[in-house]
Amino acid sequence: MEKLTRETLKKRSLDPSGPAASSYIKVGMSSCGIAAGAQRIFDLLREEVAKAHPEVAVLRCGCNGLCYAEPLVEVCTDGVPPVLYGRVTPDIAHRIVEEHLGDKRLLNDHIYAMAVKGIDAQ
Numbered sequence: 049m050e051k052l053t054r055e056t057l058k059k060r061s062l063d064p065s066g067p068a069a070s071s072y073i074k075v076g077m078s079s080c081g082i083a084a085g086a087q088r089i090f091d092l093l094r095e096e097v098a099k100a101h102p103e104v105a106v107l108r109c110g111c112n113g114l115c116y117a118e119p120l121v122e123v124c125t126d127g128v129p130p131v132l133y134g135r136v137t138p139d140i141a142h143r144i145v146e147e148h149l150g151d152k153r154l155l156n157d158h159i160y161a162m163a164v165k166g167i168d169a170q
Contacts, residue, residue, distance in 0.1 A: 071104045073097065073144070076120040078111035084118035089141050093121070096145045104149060117160050127152040134160035 075081070075090040094106045104125060114120060117134030123144060124130040131154060133144065140158055147153045 071101075071125040071149075072122075073104060073106045073124075074109040074122040075106070076111060076118060077108040080111060080115040081118045081120065085137075086119040088138065089119045089121065089136050092138055092141050093145065096142065097149070100145055101149045114160060120160070123148055125149055125152075128154060130163040131159050132161040133158045 073093055075086055075093065077086050077090065090106070090108065097104050097106050109122070112120065112132075114132075114134060119134075119136045121133045121136045121141070121144065122130065123133065125148070128148065131148075133140065133155065135158065136144070140155065143155055147155060
Protein backbone atom coordinates (compact mmCIF):
# COMPACT_ATOMS: atom_id res chain seq x y z
CA MET A 49 0.00 0.00 0.00
CA GLU A 50 1.35 3.42 -0.89
CA LYS A 51 2.29 5.88 1.84
CA LEU A 52 -0.16 8.77 2.16
CA THR A 53 1.55 12.12 1.72
CA ARG A 54 0.17 15.63 1.31
CA GLU A 55 0.88 15.39 -2.43
CA THR A 56 -0.94 12.05 -2.72
CA LEU A 57 -3.98 13.39 -0.88
CA LYS A 58 -4.03 16.52 -3.02
CA LYS A 59 -3.86 14.44 -6.22
CA ARG A 60 -6.66 12.18 -5.02
CA SER A 61 -8.90 15.11 -4.10
CA LEU A 62 -8.44 16.53 -7.62
CA ASP A 63 -9.09 13.17 -9.33
CA PRO A 64 -12.66 13.24 -10.77
CA SER A 65 -13.01 9.49 -10.34
CA GLY A 66 -11.76 9.53 -6.76
CA PRO A 67 -13.61 9.73 -3.44
CA ALA A 68 -14.57 13.36 -4.07
CA ALA A 69 -16.56 12.36 -7.17
CA SER A 70 -20.21 13.38 -7.03
CA SER A 71 -21.43 9.90 -8.02
CA TYR A 72 -19.97 6.85 -6.35
CA ILE A 73 -20.61 3.37 -5.06
CA LYS A 74 -18.75 2.20 -1.95
CA VAL A 75 -18.58 -1.46 -1.01
CA GLY A 76 -17.73 -2.42 2.59
CA MET A 77 -14.54 -4.45 2.34
CA SER A 78 -13.66 -5.08 5.99
CA SER A 79 -13.22 -8.66 7.18
CA CYS A 80 -16.94 -9.06 7.92
CA GLY A 81 -17.87 -7.79 4.45
CA ILE A 82 -15.34 -10.00 2.69
CA ALA A 83 -16.54 -13.02 4.69
CA ALA A 84 -20.11 -12.26 3.54
CA GLY A 85 -19.14 -12.06 -0.15
CA ALA A 86 -18.28 -8.38 -0.64
CA GLN A 87 -15.35 -9.10 -2.97
CA ARG A 88 -17.68 -10.80 -5.45
CA ILE A 89 -20.13 -7.87 -5.22
CA PHE A 90 -17.30 -5.32 -5.63
CA ASP A 91 -15.93 -7.07 -8.73
CA LEU A 92 -19.40 -7.39 -10.29
CA LEU A 93 -20.28 -3.73 -9.62
CA ARG A 94 -16.94 -2.52 -10.94
CA GLU A 95 -17.41 -4.46 -14.17
CA GLU A 96 -21.05 -3.49 -14.77
CA VAL A 97 -20.66 0.15 -13.75
CA ALA A 98 -17.64 0.54 -16.05
CA LYS A 99 -19.81 -0.57 -18.98
CA ALA A 100 -23.04 1.28 -18.22
CA HIS A 101 -22.04 4.28 -16.06
CA PRO A 102 -18.29 5.02 -16.37
CA GLU A 103 -18.75 8.39 -14.63
CA VAL A 104 -19.56 6.57 -11.35
CA ALA A 105 -16.58 5.66 -9.16
CA VAL A 106 -16.68 2.20 -7.52
CA LEU A 107 -14.68 2.30 -4.29
CA ARG A 108 -13.78 0.14 -1.32
CA CYS A 109 -14.47 1.29 2.23
CA GLY A 110 -14.20 -0.16 5.73
CA CYS A 111 -16.65 -1.28 8.36
CA ASN A 112 -19.52 0.94 9.44
CA GLY A 113 -20.79 -1.30 12.24
CA LEU A 114 -23.67 -3.05 10.46
CA CYS A 115 -21.89 -6.39 10.18
CA TYR A 116 -25.16 -8.32 10.34
CA ALA A 117 -26.23 -6.71 7.03
CA GLU A 118 -23.08 -7.37 4.99
CA PRO A 119 -22.34 -7.08 2.12
CA LEU A 120 -23.11 -3.35 2.35
CA VAL A 121 -23.17 -1.02 -0.65
CA GLU A 122 -23.46 2.76 -0.36
CA VAL A 123 -24.73 4.51 -3.49
CA CYS A 124 -24.59 8.24 -4.05
CA THR A 125 -25.66 9.70 -7.39
CA ASP A 126 -27.48 12.78 -8.62
CA GLY A 127 -31.26 12.63 -8.67
CA VAL A 128 -31.80 10.29 -5.72
CA PRO A 129 -30.84 10.44 -2.03
CA PRO A 130 -27.68 8.60 -0.93
CA VAL A 131 -28.58 5.17 0.42
CA LEU A 132 -26.96 2.19 2.08
CA TYR A 133 -28.09 -1.15 0.72
CA GLY A 134 -27.62 -4.25 2.87
CA ARG A 135 -27.38 -7.98 2.27
CA VAL A 136 -26.49 -7.28 -1.34
CA THR A 137 -26.49 -10.33 -3.59
CA PRO A 138 -25.33 -10.45 -7.22
CA ASP A 139 -28.97 -10.02 -8.30
CA ILE A 140 -29.38 -6.92 -6.13
CA ALA A 141 -26.06 -5.56 -7.44
CA HIS A 142 -27.38 -5.88 -11.02
CA ARG A 143 -30.55 -4.08 -9.96
CA ILE A 144 -28.53 -1.28 -8.32
CA VAL A 145 -26.80 -0.62 -11.65
CA GLU A 146 -29.97 -0.86 -13.74
CA GLU A 147 -32.58 0.69 -11.44
CA HIS A 148 -30.74 2.99 -9.03
CA LEU A 149 -28.09 4.32 -11.40
CA GLY A 150 -30.01 3.90 -14.66
CA ASP A 151 -33.64 4.66 -13.80
CA LYS A 152 -32.96 6.80 -10.67
CA ARG A 153 -35.28 4.49 -8.73
CA LEU A 154 -34.50 3.19 -5.22
CA LEU A 155 -34.62 -0.49 -4.30
CA ASN A 156 -36.77 0.11 -1.22
CA ASP A 157 -36.74 -3.49 0.07
CA HIS A 158 -32.95 -3.45 0.45
CA ILE A 159 -32.29 -0.03 2.01
CA TYR A 160 -30.73 -0.08 5.47
CA ALA A 161 -30.07 3.68 5.77
CA MET A 162 -30.83 6.83 3.80
CA ALA A 163 -29.44 10.35 3.98
CA VAL A 164 -31.92 13.17 3.53
CA LYS A 165 -30.38 16.55 2.78
CA GLY A 166 -31.67 19.53 4.72
CA ILE A 167 -32.90 17.51 7.70
CA ASP A 168 -30.78 17.50 10.84
CA ALA A 169 -30.84 14.39 13.01
CA GLN A 170 -31.58 15.37 16.58
